[in-house]
Amino acid sequence: xxxxxxxxxxxxxxxxxxxxxxxxxxxxxxxxxxxxxxxxxxxxxxxxxxxxxxxxxxxxxxxxxxxxxxxxxxxxxxxxxxxxxxxxxxxxxxxxxxxxxxxxxxxxxxxxxxxxxxxxxxxxxxxxxxxxxxxxxxxxxxxxxxxxxxxxxxxxxxxxxxxxxxxxxxxxxxxxxxxxxxxxxxxxxxxxxxxxxxxxxxxxxxxxxxxxxxxxxxxxxxxxxxxxxxxxxxxxxxxxxxxxxxxxxxxxxxxxxxxxxxxxxxxxxxxxxxxxxxxxxxxxxxxxxxxxxxxxxxxxxxxxxxxxxxxxxxxxxxxxxxxxxxxxxxxxxxxxxxxxxxxxxxxxxxxxxxxxxxxxxxxxxxx
Amino acid sequence: xxxxxxxxxxxxxxxxxxxxxxxxxxxxxxxxxxxxxxxxxxxxxxxxxxxxxxxxxxxxxxxxxxxxxxxxxxxxxxxxxxxxxxxxxxxxxxxxxxxxxxxxxxxxxxxxxxxxxxxxxxxxxxxxxxxxxxxxxxxxxxxxxxxxxxxxxxxxxxxxxxxxxxxxxxxxxxxxxxxxxxxxxxxxxxxxxxxxxxxxxxxxxxxxxxxxxxxxxxxxxxxxxxxxxxxxxxxxxxxxxxxxxxxxxxxxxxxxxxxxxxxxxxxxxxxxxxxxxxxxxxxxxxxxxxxxxxxxxxxxxxx
Numbered sequence: 001x002x003x004x005x006x007x008x009x010x011x012x013x014x015x016x017x018x019x020x021x022x023x024x025x026x027x028x029x030x031x032x033x034x035x036x037x038x039x040x041x042x043x044x045x046x047x048x049x050x051x052x053x054x055x056x057x058x059x060x061x062x063x064x065x066x067x068x069x070x071x072x073x074x075x076x077x078x079x080x081x082x083x084x085x086x087x088x089x090x091x092x093x094x095x096x097x098x099x100x101x102x103x104x105x106x107x108x109x110x111x112x113x114x115x116x117x118x119x120x121x122x123x124x125x126x127x128x129x130x131x132x133x134x135x136x137x138x139x140x141x142x143x144x145x146x147x148x149x150x151x152x153x154x155x156x157x158x159x160x161x162x163x164x165x166x167x168x169x170x171x172x173x174x175x176x177x178x179x180x181x182x183x184x185x186x187x188x189x190x191x192x193x194x195x196x197x198x199x200x201x202x203x204x205x206x207x208x209x210x211x212x213x214x215x216x217x218x219x220x221x222x223x224x225x226x227x228x229x230x231x232x233x234x235x236x237x238x239x240x241x242x243x244x245x246x247x248x249x250x251x252x253x254x255x256x257x258x259x260x261x262x263x264x265x266x267x268x269x270x271x272x273x274x275x276x277x278x279x280x281x282x283x284x285x286x287x288x289x290x291x292x293x294x295x296x297x298x299x300x301x302x303x304x305x306x307x308x309x310x311x312x313x314x315x316x317x318x319x320x321x322x323x324x325x326x327x328x329x330x331x332x333x334x335x336x337x338x339x340x341x342x343x344x345x346x347x348x349x350x351x352x353x354x355x356x357x358x359x360x361x362x363x364x365x366x367x
Numbered sequence: 368x369x370x371x372x373x374x375x376x377x378x379x380x381x382x383x384x385x386x387x388x389x390x391x392x393x394x395x396x397x398x399x400x401x402x403x404x405x406x407x408x409x410x411x412x413x414x415x416x417x418x419x420x421x422x423x424x425x426x427x428x429x430x431x432x433x434x435x436x437x438x439x440x441x442x443x444x445x446x447x448x449x450x451x452x453x454x455x456x457x458x459x460x461x462x463x464x465x466x467x468x469x470x471x472x473x474x475x476x477x478x479x480x481x482x483x484x485x486x487x488x489x490x491x492x493x494x495x496x497x498x499x500x501x502x503x504x505x506x507x508x509x510x511x512x513x514x515x516x517x518x519x520x521x522x523x524x525x526x527x528x529x530x531x532x533x534x535x536x537x538x539x540x541x542x543x544x545x546x547x548x549x550x551x552x553x554x555x556x557x558x559x560x561x562x563x564x565x566x567x568x569x570x571x572x573x574x575x576x577x578x579x580x581x582x583x584x585x586x587x588x589x590x591x592x593x594x595x596x597x598x599x600x601x602x603x604x605x606x607x608x609x610x611x612x613x614x615x616x617x618x619x620x621x622x623x624x625x626x627x628x629x630x631x632x633x634x635x636x637x638x639x640x641x642x643x644x645x646x647x648x649x650x651x652x653x654x655x656x657x658x659x660x661x662x663x664x665x666x667x668x669x670x
Contacts, residue, residue, distance in 0.1 A: 052565075052569060053568075053569070054565050054568070054569075073568075074565075074568045074569045075568060075569060075570065075571040075572070075573075079569065080569065080570075081565075081566070081569050083562045083565075083566060085560060085562045087560065087562035087563050087565070087566040089563060089566075089567075089581060090585065091584040091585060100567075100570055100572075100580075101569075101570030101571055104570060104571040104572055104576065105571050148566075148570075152570070
């Protein structure tokens, strides 16, 4: 196992002006589980394929362990890649699929047998070693793909959306299995996904990528509590954070936020007023997560709003309530036992520490 | 997946339903068509099994009322010469000497070329492929005379004139087999997911290992059909052999049979017996390659 580090990694495809990956720097510590997450086409898979050696590097450096691997062939990088499609060899049995890499590396037969049997035991594949991929279920194929990576005991595991072909229930189960596997092997893992829930549940740290740029790197909690910008704030958390553009109004030494329309009332604390003053902006984007909106009135600091109910999505324990206040649309999560009907008019609130403020142009979080 | 009905059966039932006929009636009709189709072959077989003297006297179907007519005499006669030059067995060997190398070379070169066209990293692959597809429409007879001249030039320059030799015929057949072979293989290989090759590359396989450990086993159905096509085309070829084997004492079966018909009194007993011999080999080839026609060999590769 070893660390992986990217230095100003950039990718530009021939005949394409835009950068697919724009100067991304990232250090993955030895034994760390890091998720690259972002919307489709953001460059996360390109980054992974560059680490694997399947895409050339336009500029920048990739280090695995303490070697710069830019010019090494994939097979010399000592990494294993789990493909989104699993990429199992259909004409080989599970055993042959898992041992293929070892055979190519001329590992003695008895060692191969031990390695494959061990991996099969960990992944609960022992009784399937003689089957072909076509005779396996999706979940089993996925485990064979993992097994093929494990037997090689590589410096780093790369995974490209390995769960996206599984049904919802199996996905949750396999998610836990991969996390367990990571603890057991203590392996360095770089995991690409577009699903922020996968990233939040499994990763030690998450790197959010958008349009080829690294937006923020941090622990799931950091990303949730202190998103660096509006993109990360909107991407992490489900349903997405609500954003409302507000105008900054100075009144007798203090600052008030006024919304163009709708019935929002915000009382800022000193810290928040300082942030707005430091930024020197006359407009600001207010962000508040649906789960932090209370279906109650409150007094003192924080947000208070009146809105009418448009749509109610019942989820069992709670409900996602889509609200409108003037032209603003918001979502709030409320207890499912709250008696609500469409068209109801409500007063809702959020505490002061649930409020995020973003720069209206750059989208950066105000500090 | 395992409970799947065979496609043929399902389609048959559907067709019967659509045509408003019971399934057994459909089977009877199809059976009759098959028999009708086989009549020439059956008659050939029967003629070869009747004494030469009866050929001019009565039709082959008389055998159904007098099965005692059947005899292996004709076979015994033509095989009695053994492998002597000019005999049917000598021609059989010559046919194999031409057809087997051509089939192997075309399958091998086409697969390699298609691999490079589909998975290679060089520019202009699609352009080259279009040119190759274009070559498929060039009729063989256009090239006969130029190639004979080309062979003669080779003889003048290097003292190696392939004209009149078996390698000369093989080279011509391979050259004309390749465009279709590459076309077929390229289209088949482009259905193999790239992920499989990349997985191989990461696990340590070089291009050659990827080719014969991953791509070739998956391409077996296409290679089998290409081999069958190629084998039968070359096996049945008369024109190329006639032009390029001029003067060679060893001739393939097609020339052997042709020689038997053009003399004033055609040796129909030799023609029929030799023709049955010449059908036999392609049948063996067909049935031995047939097991590679496995549907859905790529199942389970991805997803």
